[in-house]
Amino acid sequence: MARFYPLDVAEVRRETRDAVVLTLKPRDGDGDAFAFTQGQYLTFRRAFDGVELRRSYSICAGRDEGALRVGIKRVEGGAFSTWANQELKPGDVLEAMPPMGAFHTPIEPEVAKHYLGFAGGSGITPLLSILKTVLVREPRSRFTLIYANRQISSIMFREELDDLKNSYLGRLAIVHVLESETQDIDLFTGRIDAAKCAELFRHWVDVASVDAAFICGPEPMMLSIAASLREHGLTDAQIKFELFASGQPGRAKARAAATAASASDAQCEATVTLDGATRTFRMPKQGESLLDAALANNMDAPYACKAGVCSTCRAKVLEGEAEMITNHALEDYEVRQGYVLTCQCYPTTDKLVVSFDH
Amino acid sequence: MSETMDIEDYLLQGGVMTNPSNAPPRYRGELLRLMATFVDSELAGSAGFAEVINDAPGLKARIAASRIVLEKTDHAERVLDLMGTFGADTARYAVHHPWAARLDRDAEIGAARRGSDMRLSVFHYPLQGWIDAVVMNVLMGRAVGIQLQEFSRLSYAPLADIFREIAPREARHAELGEEGLTRIVATEAGREAAQRSVDFWRPRVSASFGREGSTRFDLLRRFGLRHRTNEELAKSWEAGMETLLPTFGLI
Numbered sequence: 001m002a003r004f005y006p007l008d009v010a011e012v013r014r015e016t017r018d019a020v021v022l023t024l025k026p027r028d029g030d031g032d033a034f035a036f037t038q039g040q041y042l043t044f045r046r047a048f049d050g051v052e053l054r055r056s057y058s059i060c061a062g063r064d065e066g067a068l069r070v071g072i073k074r075v076e077g078g079a080f081s082t083w084a085n086q087e088l089k090p091g092d093v094l095e096a097m098p099p100m101g102a103f104h105t106p107i108e109p110e111v112a113k114h115y116l117g118f119a120g121g122s123g124i125t126p127l128l129s130i131l132k133t134v135l136v137r138e139p140r141s142r143f144t145l146i147y148a149n150r151q152i153s154s155i156m157f158r159e160e161l162d163d164l165k166n167s168y169l170g171r172l173a174i175v176h177v178l179e180s181e182t183q184d185i186d187l188f189t190g191r192i193d194a195a196k197c198a199e200l201f202r203h204w205v206d207v208a209s210v211d212a213a214f215i216c217g218p219e220p221m222m223l224s225i226a227a228s229l230r231e232h233g234l235t236d237a238q239i240k241f242e243l244f245a246s247g248q249p250g251r252a253k254a255r256a257a258a259t260a261a262s263a264s265d266a267q268c269e270a271t272v273t274l275d276g277a278t279r280t281f282r283m284p285k286q287g288e289s290l291l292d293a294a295l296a297n298n299m300d301a302p303y304a305c306k307a308g309v310c311s312t313c314r315a316k317v318l319e320g321e322a323e324m325i326t327n328h329a330l331e332d333y334e335v336r337q338g339y340v341l342t343c344q345c346y347p348t349t350d351k352l353v354v355s356f357d358h
Numbered sequence: 359m360s361e362t363m364d365i366e367d368y369l370l371q372g373g374v375m376t377n378p379s380n381a382p383p384r385y386r387g388e389l390l391r392l393m394a395t396f397v398d399s400e401l402a403g404s405a406g407f408a409e410v411i412n413d414a415p416g417l418k419a420r421i422a423a424s425r426i427v428l429e430k431t432d433h434a435e436r437v438l439d440l441m442g443t444f445g446a447d448t449a450r451y452a453v454h455h456p457w458a459a460r461l462d463r464d465a466e467i468g469a470a471r472r473g474s475d476m477r478l479s480v481f482h483y484p485l486q487g488w489i490d491a492v493v494m495n496v497l498m499g500r501a502v503g504i505q506l507q508e509f510s511r512l513s514y515a516p517l518a519d520i521f522r523e524i525a526p527r528e529a530r531h532a533e534l535g536e537e538g539l540t541r542i543v544a545t546e547a548g549r550e551a552a553q554r555s556v557d558f559w560r561p562r563v564s565a566s567f568g569r570e571g572s573t574r575f576d577l578l579r580r581f582g583l584r585h586r587t588n589e590e591l592a593k594s595w596e597a598g599m600e601t602l603l604p605t606f607g608l609i
Contacts, residue, residue, distance in 0.1 A: 055379070305454060331445065
């Protein structure tokens with residue numbers, strides 16, 4: 001199982017008013033674990049008010065830069081991104097899991113390919129890693145980047161992209177689409193929706209020549225661009241996605257306080273929420289797992305291994321307490337937040353409230 | 359571009375998920391269940407087939423059977439590694455069931471799961487020698503092709519990618535089976551034995567597509583994890599069998 005490693009923060013560079021780029025250094029001996037493929041992300045963990053948060057941020061460095069860098073844009077109300085933007089400084093230590101993610105296509109140095117990238121806001125980070133890597137490692141390939149932002153001042157990596165365009169004349173084309181700033185060409189103003197894609201494909205990008213497309217941005221943008229690319233003949237295998245984690249809650253809620261201690265009664269009143277529906281039933285405290293009790297009460301609870309290994313049956317205890325016999329899947333921080341593997345879970349209080357929807 | 363939308367609306371509209379941190383809990387549960395079913399079925403299928411390698415009539419057949427065993431194990435590993443990114447203990451998972459274990463040939467299990475073992479029900483039945491194994495592989499090979507076509511467009515991109523990558527190799531396994539079956543039905547005795555195996559496996563492979571009117575289907579469809587119903591997939595497989603089997607002189 002992937003584990004966390006310490007990374008020393010070597011540099012914190014302010015990229016825009018609300019975004020920073022961190023340069024990170026693995027400790028001696030950990031370098032191999034942090035060798036990355038273009039377009040991958042790192043998952044960080046940090047405790048805020050005693051509750052651990054995990055956040056994933058894409059690597060923005062190319063594979064040939066000899067550095068590990070991530071870009072972090074501050075999200076309104078986001079605990080981790082705000083902390084990284086306001087308090088993090090060189091010399092601090094972050095904890096991260098090795099790079100993960102499959103937002104890339106194989107490098108083929110001898111092949112001449114045309115890549116098309118779409119980035120919305122901080123969605124530029126993995127695309128920057130990809131385009132820098134393929135421009136170096138595939139000397140015959142070219143890259144067209146369509147980059148959406150609200151305004152000029154919010155464009156991350158604006159100067160670096162300009163420099164890259166000059167270094168790779170004829171191989172890197174960049175189109176900035178700005179939502180609230182008028183440009184010389186109307187096509188480059190507004191949001192990237194289906195209509196905008198259709199216009200871009202008519203006047204600016206020959207989709208028929210595209211070998212692979214990469215999209216990273218918020219949900220509506222991903223939907224409209226993917227639909228448009230499919231309409232223009234790209235297959236699912238040619239379209240790679242990275243959804244950035246806009247939907248993540250800013251701050252994890254602390255575990256609900258457990259109710260008063262149990263009586264000696266051997267029965268528990270279990271209340272289980274699944275797919276928005278809540279059912280209450282009585283179950284013995286011993287001899288039957290919470291999962292089996294839920295299944296016996298005709299609830300279609302998810303499970304796979306029933307051995308505490310796979311974590312399919314994970315749910316959150318909202319009230320009451322339960323004992324987990326075996327746990328090979330949940331991390332300590334998840335257990336502290338109240339998550340249980342229901343297949344291994346036996347109530348210890350007279351009342352137990354659990355949700356599969358949390 | 360800070361505009362966002364509810365993740366379930368996004369999935370309903372055909373949106374794609376890309377990493378464990380943006381998967382909502384119920385989605386995560388169903389996705390893991392789907393992956394576990396695939397992993398268990400590949401490991402059970404591979405373990406069962408391993409035992410008939412020695413029954414293969416020649417070296418080419420033996421190599422083909424070994425290759426199927428090797429590659430199905432590899433496919434299980436790829437999906438299990440992905441389960442690992444969700445926190446599953448992959449080392450323990452790989453050995454937590456006796457994958458070669460089988461029930462009796464005449465066990466009546468329908469499409470039901472057996473306890474915590476998530477393999478498709480068809481993989482609970484034992485193979486009886488080489489001809490039986492080849493026939494099972496031909497019938498199941500086509501079923502796997504249809505399942506992979508369905509799964510290649512599911513909404514969790516890293517998993518859909520894996521299914522797209524392995525689909526050609528699984529298709530090759532089915533072809534190897536069909537090449538083997540051609541040699542078997544060349545004699546009347548072989549054809550008769552193959553027909554007996556078809557009679558045994560056909561209803562059981564058909565049942566592996568799952569129950570009709572599955573209540574979970576609607577949830578899976580909203581999550582973009584399924585597109586065609588169990589009945590549609592089973593019908594499509596049956597139609598394929600109607601054309602395929604007569605080419606071997608089988609019904």
